[in-house]
Amino acid sequence: MAIRLFDSLTRDYRILGQREPGAPPISQEHPFTFYTCGPTVYAPAHIGNFRTFLVNDVLRRLLELEFGKDRVKHVRNLTDVDDRTIGQAKREHRPLSEITRHWTELFHRDCDALNLLRPHVEPTATSHIREQVDMIEVLMRKGNAYRAPDGSVYFKIGSFPEYGALSRIRERELKVTITVADDDHKDDVGDFALWKAYKPEEDGDVQWPGPTGAAAGRPGWHIECSAMSKKHLGNTIDLHSGGVDLLFPHHENEIAQSQCCNGTTFSRHWYHSEFLLVDGKKMSKSLGNLYTLDDLKAKGFSPMAIRYALLSGHPRKQLNFTLESLHAAESAIATLSLDRARMTTFTKDAPASLSSRFDPVLASLRDDLNSPAALGALFIATKAGPTKPGDLSAFDRALFALGLDLSASPIQISAPAEICALAERRWTAKKAKDYAAADALRKELAAAGWSMLDGKDGYKLEPVKK
RNA sequence: GGCGCGGUAGCCAAGUGGUAAGGCCGAGGUCUGCAAAACCUCUAUGCGUCGGUUCGAUUCCGACCCGCGCCUCCA
Known part of the structure; x- marks a missing residue:
């Protein structure tokens, strides 16, 4: 039975794995290609992030059952250079790579705990600078990108008539343009950065030689996914997924970059998972409703x-x-x-x-x-x-x-010594059939927040459930 | 302002043009010194409001009310 998935671009349900005439059918040589936008590694991932990765994990598992384990190739990137990662490195006075390595390790630990299958490839932006620069140069040659006065490079959305097809945004709205007055180098407010010229006061020591004709600096955010999916999955992929918030501008921009550069369809299918709300609101640090896995484990x-x-x-x-x-x-x-x-x-x-x-x-x-x-x-x-x-x-x-692993044991919280002592006394009283004393001790334990679960030959202590 | 999503029992949540899956909680029972667990049983004449279409709507259409998200770097 086929997998039917809602497609964000065509806005209807479509069968996965159906390729256009002329394209090779799914096989070991031409596996189902699946790209997921991964996390930015500058802070702990929160459960909202994990919702998306979890949904994609189920999708990945389903694809394996559908097409065969060896006929699915899943790529999920790690964004390890952008405003936020650089900002974090600067705040901590540590090298960027140290920051990103640390958070990548913790991300992997959390993924394992949640039983997420590892993607087949987990590329990082910093290890694909060359590929990104190459794409930018192609875009500049083709007239889809231009150099700004400061040496940055912007994508010219006016050069791509289909821009806005995914998000249905045809023109920049008034409300938006007001808030974006800070970007003084663009020809059009909708244009977005492919390459950002180095700024000593902000970027520390993070920079690479730029595309021909541009200044040294670093890639813009969107180009990494275009470059890495191209390298690891080819010009046209079967499925691209992510959270709804990435629909615009991220995925819209990816489409523009990739299709203008490669001259082919970027992704056959688009899938977006919705947001996770906490207590009815979007998670945010300011609302204090942002949970990490560690928070919940605690x-x-x-x-x-x-x-x-x-x-x-x-x-x-x-x-x-x-x-x-x-x-x-x-x-x-x-x-x-x-x-x-x-x-x-x-x-x-x-x-x-x-x-x-x-x-x-x-x-x-x-x-x-x-x-x-x-x-x-x-x-x-x-x-x-x-x-x-x-x-x-x-x-x-x-x-x-x-992805439910029922053998995973629930978290055990060990009781403090004084609670254990109380429990021991109750167990002794019970064995002596002094039920009045035993019941009194049970009450004491309960008042302290612990319930005592009697077994045949012993007992367990666990926090009182609320 | 533009784009989009949702309002189903105490809570969470599927779903269908013919009359409401499931989970959690709760209640009763069996069992057990007590408690817990386990097992059995029960828990929406109604699916935001008001109209319309229909033999029949929670499901289709319209209006309205309420909540939420995105709109340049947030999964």
């Missing part, structure tokens, strides 16, 4: 629950993230784990093959990545009773597509 939430919570809303719909949704996710995952464990043991008197009952899970995902519907279908399938060993593979395939 609150005792497991990365798998975070993954679940982020998949509980439709990718193309804004998702309001709350701590409560995380509690719900934690419980839901525990239920699934239990169901999965039960299925491995109760297989003797199972009816004939029931693997088809997991079909709706993948079917939901194939239909525009409907992850909430897929999760619903997953629960229906697991509640349908015991299964046979072979059926477990269907369950696991569904879990793979969603």
Whole structure:
């Protein structure tokens, strides 16, 4: 069954992997090419960033199931030079590369925790300066770009009639032009930087020799994705994705650069995931509602629950993230784990093959990545009773597509010594059948925020759930 | 101002022109010294408001109200 995905450019649902006549069909030599705009590595990624990467991860998994593991090539870049990375390096008085290396490592750690498949290639902007400069030179030669008085290079949107097709922005609106008066070197407010001339007071020691005819400096933001996708995936890619906020101007600009430079379609399909809201508002530092993975782990939430919570809303719909949704996710995952464990043991008197009952899970995902519907279908399938060993593979395939690793253990928070002592006293009292004392101690523990879970031969302590 | 998205039970969230998946929470029950877990059962005569089309609309159309996002470097 084919994967149907909403296309941001044509604004309708289209089947993935369908190439135009003359293009080679998908094979090992010509894999499905998938480019995702990655993070800027200057600060910890927040869960909003991860929503997008998570959605793309499910897409990647689905593509592997659809076309074969060796017939999908996924590239996700790292932006390691721009205003923000340079600014951060300057604030910390450290070299740019040190800053970006540090945040890249932490990003990878978080990705692993969330069970995101590593992209096949994860190129960085600074290791593709040559490719970017090459493209800029082509654009200048073709008349799509011009040198500004300060030595920067701008793309001339007037030279590309299709500019605005993706974002439907045909003309710059009044409101915008007022706020952009700072850019004095452009011919047109809509023009955007391909290359930024070096500014000693801002850029520190970050600079490279520029395109022929331009000053030394650094690439503009948009060109890196055009250059890196071209290098690693070719002139025309099958799918390009990212968050909605990148739709304009980033992706609009990528299209302009790539198509003017290469003379071919840049991407056959565009997919954008919606924003994550926290407590009803866009996340921002000023609102104090910006969560990182570490923030949530410190609150005792497991990365798998975070993954679940982020998949509980439709990718193309804004998702309001709350701590409560995380509690719900934690419980839901525990239920699934239990169901999965039960299925491995109760297989003797199972009816004939029931693997088809997991079909709706993948079917939901194939239909525009409907992850909430897929999760619903997953629960229906697991509640349908015991299964046979072979059926477990269907369950696991569904879990793979969603990227849910049920073996990942929830975060354990160890109790402080005084709590442990109380618990020990209660356990002794209980063993002595002094239930009055035991109950009193349980109350004491509860008042201190801990619940004591009695087992047959021992007990567990965990923070009281709210 | 331009472009776009959404308003479904206490919370989250699918979905359909014929009468509402699923999850969480909650309630009752079974079990258990207690608690927790587990298991069973229950939980929207209604899908923002008002009109219209229709045999029939939550689902299509129109108006309105409310919320959110993007509009030059934010996933």
